[in-house]
Amino acid sequence: MQRYFISDNNWTKEQVHIDGEDRHHIVNVMRMTSGDKIICCNVDGSSYLVEITEITDDKVTGALVEALDEKQEMPVKVTIVQGLPKGDKLELIVQKGTELGMFAFIPVQMDRSIVKWDSKKESKKLSRLRKISKEAAEQSHRSKLPLIHEKHTLKEVLSENTYDHLFVASELEAKAPSEDGSFAEALKQISPGDNLLVVIGPEGGLSNDEISFLTSNQFKSIRLGPRILRTETAPLYVLSAISFYFEEWR
Amino acid sequence: MQRYFISDNNWTKEQVHIDGEDRHHIVNVMRMTSGDKIICCNVDGSSYLVEITEITDDKVTGALVEALDEKQEMPVKVTIVQGLPKGDKLELIVQKGTELGMFAFIPVQMDRSIVKWDSKKESKKLSRLRKISKEAAEQSHRSKLPLIHEKHTLKEVLSENTYDHLFVASELEAKAPSEDGSFAEALKQISPGDNLLVVIGPEGGLSNDEISFLTSNQFKSIRLGPRILRTETAPLYVLSAISFYFEEWR
Numbered sequence: 001m002q003r004y005f006i007s008d009n010n011w012t013k014e015q016v017h018i019d020g021e022d023r024h025h026i027v028n029v030m031r032m033t034s035g036d037k038i039i040c041c042n043v044d045g046s047s048y049l050v051e052i053t054e055i056t057d058d059k060v061t062g063a064l065v066e067a068l069d070e071k072q073e074m075p076v077k078v079t080i081v082q083g084l085p086k087g088d089k090l091e092l093i094v095q096k097g098t099e100l101g102m103f104a105f106i107p108v109q110m111d112r113s114i115v116k117w118d119s120k121k122e123s124k125k126l127s128r129l130r131k132i133s134k135e136a137a138e139q140s141h142r143s144k145l146p147l148i149h150e151k152h153t154l155k156e157v158l159s160e161n162t163y164d165h166l167f168v169a170s171e172l173e174a175k176a177p178s179e180d181g182s183f184a185e186a187l188k189q190i191s192p193g194d195n196l197l198v199v200i201g202p203e204g205g206l207s208n209d210e211i212s213f214l215t216s217n218q219f220k221s222i223r224l225g226p227r228i229l230r231t232e233t234a235p236l237y238v239l240s241a242i243s244f245y246f247e248e249w250r
Numbered sequence: 251m252q253r254y255f256i257s258d259n260n261w262t263k264e265q266v267h268i269d270g271e272d273r274h275h276i277v278n279v280m281r282m283t284s285g286d287k288i289i290c291c292n293v294d295g296s297s298y299l300v301e302i303t304e305i306t307d308d309k310v311t312g313a314l315v316e317a318l319d320e321k322q323e324m325p326v327k328v329t330i331v332q333g334l335p336k337g338d339k340l341e342l343i344v345q346k347g348t349e350l351g352m353f354a355f356i357p358v359q360m361d362r363s364i365v366k367w368d369s370k371k372e373s374k375k376l377s378r379l380r381k382i383s384k385e386a387a388e389q390s391h392r393s394k395l396p397l398i399h400e401k402h403t404l405k406e407v408l409s410e411n412t413y414d415h416l417f418v419a420s421e422l423e424a425k426a427p428s429e430d431g432s433f434a435e436a437l438k439q440i441s442p443g444d445n446l447l448v449v450i451g452p453e454g455g456l457s458n459d460e461i462s463f464l465t466s467n468q469f470k471s472i473r474l475g476p477r478i479l480r481t482e483t484a485p486l487y488v489l490s491a492i493s494f495y496f497e498e499w500r
Contacts, residue, residue, distance in 0.1 A: 096483050227391060
């Protein structure tokens with residue numbers, strides 16, 4: 001069934017109002033009419049079976065038929081902190097990360113990021129990333145949209161630190177594994193409901209300054225298998241492994 | 251250190267000869283000279299530290315300095331059978347699959363594949379995919395190149411069946427999980443050295459005929475978490491989870 005994420009102020013106790021691109025999609029793409037059913041998700045993560053009751057030029061109105069008890073959200077909240085990569089890799093990471101259950105995403109201009117975002121470019125990029133994430137969330141049947149944050153510095157990420165576990169994906173661990181770098185051991189320390197932060201460097205990896213900063217702030221290096229993963233592959237490995245461990249294994 | 255995959259007939263007991271694009275890369279891109287060191291991998295999976303001894307217009311000759319004991323290959327051999335997807339998704343799957351340790355790749359024209367490969371298109375596509383895979387194998391420090399097979403039908407895949415375990419990624423399991431569909435339980439049955447085959451449908455999923463054919467041939471449905479993954483995301487989840495389980499967990 002078609003799924004739409006509707007912002008919080010479009011809901012009443014018994015109805016939901018759908019406007020803008022979602023209205024267009026329902027009316028012109030899906031060609032739905034009164035009586036058709038859809039799923040609507042609120043930003044708070046609740047989702048409802050909705051029956052369309054009225055279609056006007058402005059909006060689609062639907063009646064809340066039933067609150068759904070969905071289980072598509074990861075039991076742990078994974079925030080990916082990604083050093084800005086080249087080209088359209090960020091779009092790939094956000095799309096796949098959304099499918100794979102990512103809770104939030106923070107782009108960081110790192111020392112070795114070749115791409116630079118000025119404020120004009122940033123606002124354009126962010127609205128594109130949020131659109132990609134929304135579409136991926138609808139397609140993958142999520143009930144919650146990932147938060148796509150504005151560009152941060154690493155220091156800003158840490159100053160807003162509300163995380164239970166801090167990890168950094170390490171190329172060094174892949175090349176010369178240490179006992180400390182076990183991703184499996186790291187996951188064993190995590191309980192459902194915990195907040196995780198995972199930092200991933202850009203193409204050239206993290207700089208020595210960045211590594212020092214993270215390790216002095218109690219980040220734990222983790223190994224993502226013995227091969228060297230590209231910057232855009234690392235977050236997909238992290239999220240797949242966490243999904244496997246918390247959603248399939250336990 | 252720079253890494254090259256060199257075909258079997260270019261090796262002698264003490265030397266390796268490098269020609270074609272790899273010679274060009276060493277001489278013109280990396281601007282290496284006699285005395286410089288590289289890693290050369292044979293198709294059989296062995297790899298050597300090599301010192302360049304001579305550069306001519308035809309080839310680079312290197313002396314085998316030392317056999318390397320590398321551990322970048324997955325302990326289980328995972329073959330991905332992929333229903334032909336649209337656009338350049340196949341390139342993404344082959345590139346990321348190579349980084350994530352895929353042993354072999356078989357493209358299949360499935361009932362719901364929209365793309366059609368004629369024989370001219372196929373040979374062009376395959377050589378492009380093999381080039382992408384070789385580059386990804388070099389970058390990710392693998393010691394073995396994945397086998398990129400020609401287009402098969404599902405029946406042909408089964409007739410060459412030398413696999414210990416047969417899996418099919420199932421969208422149905424994500425929507426309504428069954429006890430049987432546990433990917434974790436499936437992995438527990440696998441031992442290092444085993445051969446696994448994983449079938450993944452194209453954008454529209456597998457047809458009912460294909461599902462019947464696979465289940466009547468003892469394929470086991472597996473669930474890749476509770477979200478619906480796109481066709482190109484499913485193989486990356488499979489390979490990441492297998493890497494995590496066999497290379498990080500055990």
